[in-house]
Amino acid sequence: MIESAIEALTIVLDPSRLIYMFLGIGIGIIVGLLPGLSGTVGMALLLPFVFGMDPYVGIALLIGMVAVIQTGDTFPSVLLGIPGTSGSQATIMDGYPLAQQGKAAKAMGAAFFSSLVGGVIGGIALFLTIPFAEPLITAFSSPELFMLTMLGLSMTGLLAGKSVFKGILAGLVGLLLGAIGSAPAVPEYRYTFDSLYLTQGLSLPVVAMAIFAFPIIITMLTDKKKVTEAAKLEGGALQGVMTSLKNKFLMARSAVVGVIIGFIPGLGGSVVDWIAYGFGKKTVKNNTFGEGDIRGVIAPESANNAKEGGSMIPTLLFGIPGSGTTAILLGGLTLMGLEAGPSMITTNLDVTLSIVWTLVFANIFGAILCLMLIRPISKLSTISGELIVPFLLVLLVIGAYQSSLSWGDLVVFVLIGLFGYVMTILDWPRPPLLIGFVLAMSAERYYWISIERYGWEWITNPLVIVLAVVILVLLTGGAIMKRFSQKVESGGES
Amino acid sequence: MNKALANIIFTGFMFLLFTFAWIEALNFTRLAQFFPLYISLAGSTLSLVYLLKTLVDYKKETTAEERAEHILILKPLRYIGWVIGYLILIYVFGFIISTAVFLFVFLIYESRMKVMQSLLSMAITLVVVTYLSAAINIEWPASLLGL
Numbered sequence: 001m002i003e004s005a006i007e008a009l010t011i012v013l014d015p016s017r018l019i020y021m022f023l024g025i026g027i028g029i030i031v032g033l034l035p036g037l038s039g040t041v042g043m044a045l046l047l048p049f050v051f052g053m054d055p056y057v058g059i060a061l062l063i064g065m066v067a068v069i070q071t072g073d074t075f076p077s078v079l080l081g082i083p084g085t086s087g088s089q090a091t092i093m094d095g096y097p098l099a100q101q102g103k104a105a106k107a108m109g110a111a112f113f114s115s116l117v118g119g120v121i122g123g124i125a126l127f128l129t130i131p132f133a134e135p136l137i138t139a140f141s142s143p144e145l146f147m148l149t150m151l152g153l154s155m156t157g158l159l160a161g162k163s164v165f166k167g168i169l170a171g172l173v174g175l176l177l178g179a180i181g182s183a184p185a186v187p188e189y190r191y192t193f194d195s196l197y198l199t200q201g202l203s204l205p206v207v208a209m210a211i212f213a214f215p216i217i218i219t220m221l222t223d224k225k226k227v228t229e230a231a232k233l234e235g236g237a238l239q240g241v242m243t244s245l246k247n248k249f250l251m252a253r254s255a256v257v258g259v260i261i262g263f264i265p266g267l268g269g270s271v272v273d274w275i276a277y278g279f280g281k282k283t284v285k286n287n288t289f290g291e292g293d294i295r296g297v298i299a300p301e302s303a304n305n306a307k308e309g310g311s312m313i314p315t316l317l318f319g320i321p322g323s324g325t326t327a328i329l330l331g332g333l334t335l336m337g338l339e340a341g342p343s344m345i346t347t348n349l350d351v352t353l354s355i356v357w358t359l360v361f362a363n364i365f366g367a368i369l370c371l372m373l374i375r376p377i378s379k380l381s382t383i384s385g386e387l388i389v390p391f392l393l394v395l396l397v398i399g400a401y402q403s404s405l406s407w408g409d410l411v412v413f414v415l416i417g418l419f420g421y422v423m424t425i426l427d428w429p430r431p432p433l434l435i436g437f438v439l440a441m442s443a444e445r446y447y448w449i450s451i452e453r454y455g456w457e458w459i460t461n462p463l464v465i466v467l468a469v470v471i472l473v474l475l476t477g478g479a480i481m482k483r484f485s486q487k488v489e490s491g492g493e494s
Numbered sequence: 495m496n497k498a499l500a501n502i503i504f505t506g507f508m509f510l511l512f513t514f515a516w517i518e519a520l521n522f523t524r525l526a527q528f529f530p531l532y533i534s535l536a537g538s539t540l541s542l543v544y545l546l547k548t549l550v551d552y553k554k555e556t557t558a559e560e561r562a563e564h565i566l567i568l569k570p571l572r573y574i575g576w577v578i579g580y581l582i583l584i585y586v587f588g589f590i591i592s593t594a595v596f597l598f599v600f601l602i603y604e605s606r607m608k609v610m611q612s613l614l615s616m617a618i619t620l621v622v623v624t625y626l627s628a629a630i631n632i633e634w635p636a637s638l639l640g641l
Contacts (some may be wrong), residue, residue: 045631173508176537183526185526191515217573218570222566387604391597393577395540397588402632426498426501426565
């Protein structure tokens, strides 16, 4: 396989293909920068162009774009507190407070370097997993997937803030919002009030933007302030890179979490950053997560880029897409005359390996490009709210509308935005609401399938028990894990 | 408005929301019902408990200092009005005309920008948005007048 990997490397580094990879990287960063646009939009945009293309060229374009979306989306998350895509929601928790302290450049330096490392680890994981992928994927059936959604939901407890009541209630509102639309177990619509728009359920990008962006634009106007409260921008990107290096174990741990979550089809990439954030919060000593701790940026950013490598495993080897983006990628492969499945590790192994290399290179080049853009773009945080908000609102309206090209998206944006604003001024935590919303459908679907298929026997599955123990340890054993982490990371924190 | 009182009202709203949700869920078939019913019952119970707790806490807070924390009402409403007004404009006149009007008026009245600067900012934004729309196939909200 090493020989094939070297051969694939020479194919990827061919200048005529590198140009397409850079084109993909450029588009990926723009898509990530604009709130509301996701990998699915980027893929849909590029898909018509790959028809009949040389597979290596088409892959350079598509994978180049996908690999860096999670890197580019850091800009709005840190500078404006608005998630660029659904994979950068957790970055806001500490990235935005850091920007408010005038440390936007440092936060983004750390984020981009962590993204680079996470993305490379994701590519390596894809390479290493190729021979063992099949038994690993089949080990996860509906009971294990249900337990994984429970693991995600347990993060609401960790992110509840000062009031557990408020955190749990916010999580329940999210679950209830996620129940709107068609029921997974039976052909029936719930809470749609005869609205055609609601039959599809609420869209995640719209809910995420409403919950995080709407309150921020109103607060920026009422408080008449800039994003950064500091007089001048402190710390440069290099300082952020050095901080990431000091937290190398956190970066590596989070990347592994990202690969695992990405690797499991059906869980959805939107929750990976929250899980990595929760793990980070539980395992890092003396942390001030939520108040501007740079490690709260490193953990989700490393995980969300690593996820891409993990998600390629089921997509390429079994034709099981874990997200809308990978589903469109499957279509792209077909347009280029390829078919996902076992052939990707036999006759088309060189194509699979070129994907690995493209993931690695795109992450490196994308992060370098973003690092170069930090200085000019971070000046956005010093502009007065009254000057930046009207332009931001135009972008948000366009972004929200792209979700389903329906006016319903804009109405939902305002209604949930108002709800989010009230939550903000009354100190109710918003992340639990989003986690509940993201996991509602998966939780219900996998619970129902598990019960229908296995009765209650699934509770005794070894992997289910392991996951239950992990959840319990996360919720109750924080002190033990912190002590363990202190030993591992001695001297490695900022 | 007093922040503690606003919190009580908001918690009351949450209680009503969850209560409505479980009453509505009773109309669903069994398989569609179990998830929203249990979620909303849990939410309803928990919000009631939290509501009672905040009410008790509110009554205990007797000093003026404890009740001093207030939240703004009118000022946020003014800016929320701008957002809703912009959306109504789009609904009637279409995205381009409404964005031009919204940006120009907002920049003049709220941002205190000079007329020329506002016009220039508005023009640049429209060019960028139109270019992005053409380049990456972004669609604009539909309007009543079809503009």
